[in-house]
Amino acid sequence: MLVMEKNQLTEEIEVLIKKYGKERSSLIPILQDIQKQHSYISDYAQQEVARLLDIHPVEVFSVISFYAFLNSSPKGRNIVRLCQTITCDLAGKKNVASAIERELGIKFGQTTPDNKITLEYANCLGMCDVGPAMIVNDRVYYKLDPEKAVSIINEIR
Numbered sequence: 001m002l003v004m005e006k007n008q009l010t011e012e013i014e015v016l017i018k019k020y021g022k023e024r025s026s027l028i029p030i031l032q033d034i035q036k037q038h039s040y041i042s043d044y045a046q047q048e049v050a051r052l053l054d055i056h057p058v059e060v061f062s063v064i065s066f067y068a069f070l071n072s073s074p075k076g077r078n079i080v081r082l083c084q085t086i087t088c089d090l091a092g093k094k095n096v097a098s099a100i101e102r103e104l105g106i107k108f109g110q111t112t113p114d115n116k117i118t119l120e121y122a123n124c125l126g127m128c129d130v131g132p133a134m135i136v137n138d139r140v141y142y143k144l145d146p147e148k149a150v151s152i153i154n155e156i157r
């Protein structure tokens with residue numbers, strides 16, 4: 001069964017390579033499509049992409065790690081990204097983060113056991129003058145305080 005799944009994933013990647021081409025510039029669109037289909041890019045998928053594009057797996061992994069929209073592990077249905085860069089940090093990010101962690105009973109970098117919410121830190125979201133800022137899925141929230149952040153979290157629970 002596992003072997004069948006692996007072969008199926010390889011076939012999917014081969015189709016994507018036909019669609020986008022074998023150039024290095026195809027890497028991101030290929031990874032985006034894999035993620036769209038499977039919600040994350042597994043170790044096996046990364047190895048297969050590297051093999052089929054004839055590049056080193058480390059290169060695939062570093063692209064996934066660099067871009068916040070690509071995931072190498074399964075995530076919750078909602079992704080909360082709180083800015084950790086200095087301006088938001090000085091504006092009270094720490095208290096906001098602690099309130100969210102307390103409310104959900106998980107730490108940043110973790111996913112709730114019901115797979116509903118993943119907490120992540122992000123770098124500057126371009127909202128420095130109205131920080132602390134965070135993105136929940138595609139929506140940006142700013143001028144956060146612990147109370148406001150917790151009520152946003154409770155809306156998506």
Ligand code: FES
Pocket residue numbers: 083084085086087088089123124125126127128129131132133
């Ligand atoms: S430092 Fe947080 S949005 Fe820029």
